[in-house]
Amino acid sequence: MPQTRTSTPLEDGYRMPAEFEPHRGCWMLWPERGDTWRMGAKQAQAAFAEVAAVIAAFEPVTVGASRGQWENARAMLPDAVRVVEISSDDAWMRDVGPTFVINEGQETRGVDWHFNAWGGLEGGIYFPWSQDSMVARKVLEIEGADRYRAPLVMEGGSFHVDGQGTLITTEECLLNSNRNPQLTQQQIEASLKTYLNMHKVVWLDKGVYMDETDGHVDNLCCFVKPGEVLLTWTDDPDDPQYEISRQALEKLSAATDARGRSLVVHKIHQPDPMVVSAAECEGLDASETAKPRKAGDRLAASYVNFYIANGGIVMPLLDDTHDRAAMDLLARLFPDRRVVGVRSREILLGGGNIHCITQQIPMG
Numbered sequence: 423m424p425q426t427r428t429s430t431p432l433e434d435g436y437r438m439p440a441e442f443e444p445h446r447g448c449w450m451l452w453p454e455r456g457d458t459w460r461m462g463a464k465q466a467q468a469a470f471a472e473v474a475a476v477i478a479a480f481e482p483v484t485v486g487a488s489r490g491q492w493e494n495a496r497a498m499l500p501d502a503v504r505v506v507e508i509s510s511d512d513a514w515m516r517d518v519g520p521t522f523v524i525n526e527g528q529e530t531r532g533v534d535w536h537f538n539a540w541g542g543l544e545g546g547i548y549f550p551w552s553q554d555s556m557v558a559r560k561v562l563e564i565e566g567a568d569r570y571r572a573p574l575v576m577e578g579g580s581f582h583v584d585g586q587g588t589l590i591t592t593e594e595c596l597l598n599s600n601r602n603p604q605l606t607q608q609q610i611e612a613s614l615k616t617y618l619n620m621h622k623v624v625w626l627d628k629g630v631y632m633d634e635t636d637g638h639v640d641n642l643c644c645f646v647k648p649g650e651v652l653l654t655w656t657d658d659p660d661d662p663q664y665e666i667s668r669q670a671l672e673k674l675s676a677a678t679d680a681r682g683r684s685l686v687v688h689k690i691h692q693p694d695p696m697v698v699s700a701a702e703c704e705g706l707d708a709s710e711t712a713k714p715r716k717a718g719d720r721l722a723a724s725y726v727n728f729y730i731a732n733g734g735i736v737m738p739l740l741d742d743t744h745d746r747a748a749m750d751l752l753a754r755l756f757p758d759r760r761v762v763g764v765r766s767r768e769i770l771l772g773g774g775n776i777h778c779i780t781q782q783i784p785m786g
């Protein structure tokens with residue numbers, strides 16, 4: 423029976439592998455809440471189903487759906503996708519799911535972070551989040567994997583690792599007073615090193631402009647291989663994202679990784695600025711417990727928010743002007759994987775994208 427360990431991954435010789443290392447599968451959740459997903463979540467469900475179907479062509483996918491939605495999810499998802507009943511408050515598996523760690527014997531365990539809906543009562547996105555808080559534990563039970571309960575408020579989208587001991591993150595998120603105000607930067611860094619078995623943390627300043635997660639790095643920058651990162655970019659100096667990406671480039675260019683290498687930085691041009699339309703807002707249920715969304719709000723659109731599957735890249739298609747170039751660049755950066763695009767505006771309207779709704783299980 424899976425158990426909760428009182429030791430740490432570092433003590434037990436477990437480490438978080440990079441997303442580009444082999445996977446045993448991928449977990450997702452099924453969207454349904456009407457104050458996140460317009461029109462009763464129908465369009466979002468179609469987009470999630472397409473993401474699940476594309477990933478299932480590369481590796482096994484499991485989708486957790488609520489009691490009320492299990493039958494609908496089963497009907498909308500291909501047979502190759504396993505659908506299990508799991509309650510959640512929304513559908514962001516990257517953030518509410520476990521972060522899997524492996525040891526030299528290729529055994530798998532999971533880190534269960536504390537979750538507070540991206541800021542709790544100080545700017546969080548919805549209340550309550552009690553079902554989300556139990557998702558990681560339930561996934562680990564189903565996977566038969568032991569659990570580490572990490573003493574940190576943290577979301578899986580707030581860090582990326584290179585599989586060789588380097589982690590990138592942002593100060594905007596991890597040092598935000600709405601996550602772990604009682605801890606210093608050094609203490610947070612020490613905890614990340616302990617629970618993910620990292621040797622070096624590279625701190626960037628801010629995440630993507632108007633990202634409601636308080637700047638998750640998974641929308642801004644990711645590793646494409648050890649020593650090489652991909653950064654969302656804009657050539658428009660008048661766009662608020664320009665300064666954010668420029669500062670990140672400065673930090674990344676000055677950084678060295680856990681093995682002492684300087685990082686090669688690839689830039690991927692962001693989509694043209696995207697905003698929520700009035701019709702999209704009107705399709706949302708009224709709610710006093712979720713973040714209000716207004717017509718004209720800028721969406722945190724970025725091509726960096728893709729998923730790396732076994733042999734594949736599943737990327738967001740967002741904008742006819744930049745999609746092609748983004749796809750070509752990803753194909754060049756991942757020559758051994760097939761790049762597949764999914765129209766993901768409906769996912770973006772909920773505040774995240776393909777990386778945010780997926781969580782890989784490394785090969786155990």
Ligand code: KQY
Pocket residue numbers: 514516517547578579580634635638640641772773774775777778779
């Ligand atoms: O960036 C992510 N990993 C998740 C985005 C969550 C948005 C909540 N509305």
